[in-house]
Amino acid sequence: MYNEEAALPALVARLRPALDGAGVTYEVVAVDDGSADRTAEVLEEARLVWPELRVVRLRRNSGHQAALTAGLHSSVGAYVASIDADLQDPPEKIPEMLELARKERLDIVYGVRDDRSTDSGFKRRTAGLYYWLMRRLVGKSVPSQAGDFRLLSREAVDALKSLPDQQQVYRLLVPWLGFPSGTVTYVREERVAGETKYSLGKMIGLALDSITTFSAAPLRIATWLGVLSFFACFGMVAVTLGIYLVGHTVPGWTSLFVVMLFIGGIQLISVGLLGEYIGRIYTAVQKRPTYFIGHDSARAEDRVDAGA
Known part of the structure; x- marks a missing residue:
């Protein structure tokens, strides 16, 4: 999350009931990607009443994929679900992903958007062009309309952690693993609060990284x-x-x-x-690290500094 102060109350209100009702033990790793607003403070306040919440703060804004890497590397669960804080991807689908992964012994479950009517026409067309191009360059293993909302098994996470890639584009890396996978469809919702942090420049940068990282x-x-x-x-x-x-x-x-x-x-x-x-x-x-963790509420020294 980056500057998601306004969205956090709604995120907690929907994410916690969804996970509490799944009937499993869990941990939520909230990665604050160097926010300049009160995102970190709001997270710490939520952690006081939500013991399963873990706050990881990066020292600077490192970018979406780097923050996602920090979350994956910090997680310890048997399964790991990744989701953005804007609630465009419904957290209620996470238990369904987990059930499908266990039932069919899948290592990857993609959240696939079957309805993007809440996105602008420009966003839908550029996204369609991106997935078409990626499938042409990388292969049909790249699921169409699947972003970074997905569930991974511990084996899949460990495989990703072992890769030496500096520019990690998980939309292509995860399908490249070739692990057994399935899909869960959902309707993409409108952003719950705030403005998108994914500008046109960042979208072009993601496409450029995707192309040059995975294809000659x-x-x-x-x-x-x-x-x-x-x-x-x-x-x-x-x-x-x-x-x-x-x-x-x-x-x-x-x-x-x-x-x-x-x-x-x-x-x-x-x-x-x-x-x-x-x-x-x-x-x-x-071989420079793509991110630096400045605070992790799971570390003993950070708990002492925070007065926990």
């Missing part, structure tokens, strides 16, 4: 663009020679200018794609 297709696109430009230029050379032989040679600065722009554009695209991959190699070599 952009590099192959650059190669094919180079081949296309070669044949296009070869064809123009043939046309130019033909005009020269028939004696209709005229100064062709326009065609020359167009060719130069075409080739220059392809070169810049190719260099840019190479730069994206080299940048990710550089990040992987550095």
Whole structure:
């Protein structure tokens, strides 16, 4: 959660009854991704009356996927469900996910949105384009309209923790594991309070990370663009020679200018794609952590500092 002060009362009011009624012991790991509002204070207040609530605060805003990583790595349960704090994904579906996983011995249960009418038309179209592209690049194992609302077994969580990826995109990593999986459908609701933190820039960043992390297709696109430009230029050379032989040679600065722009554009695209991959190699070599935990209410020293 990031700056979700307004949404937390509604989240607690729906999440706690759903989990209490599941008939199992549980722990809720609430990851505060460096919020600038009273998210941390509200969580600590809720923890006083909800002993199963555990608060993990990151030192800075590290991003959605990094916060999700912190939650997965902090969890200890036999099954782990991930959900955002905005209540667009219904927490009442978590017991249903758990029941399906146990009944059919599944390691992964995806929450799949079968109705996104509460989203804007632009959001629905861009999301559809994203999943279409991911299924084309990564494979049909990527479930369509499945976000980060899912249930994982301890085996699946441990497998994710063992991966060395610096840029972790769980929408693609989880299907890539190939563990037995199932789906639970639900209607996507409107955000309960506040504004979305997933801007257009972040959505584009997620798509770029997804593509460059899981596929070398952009590099192959650059190669094919180079081949296309070669044949296009070869064809123009043939046309130019033909005009020269028939004696209709005229100064062709326009065609020359167009060719130069075409080739220059392809070169810049190719260099840019190479730069994206080299940048990710550089990040992987550095091995910098994607997040730092500043406070964990489950740690003895943090409980003492908080007066618990």
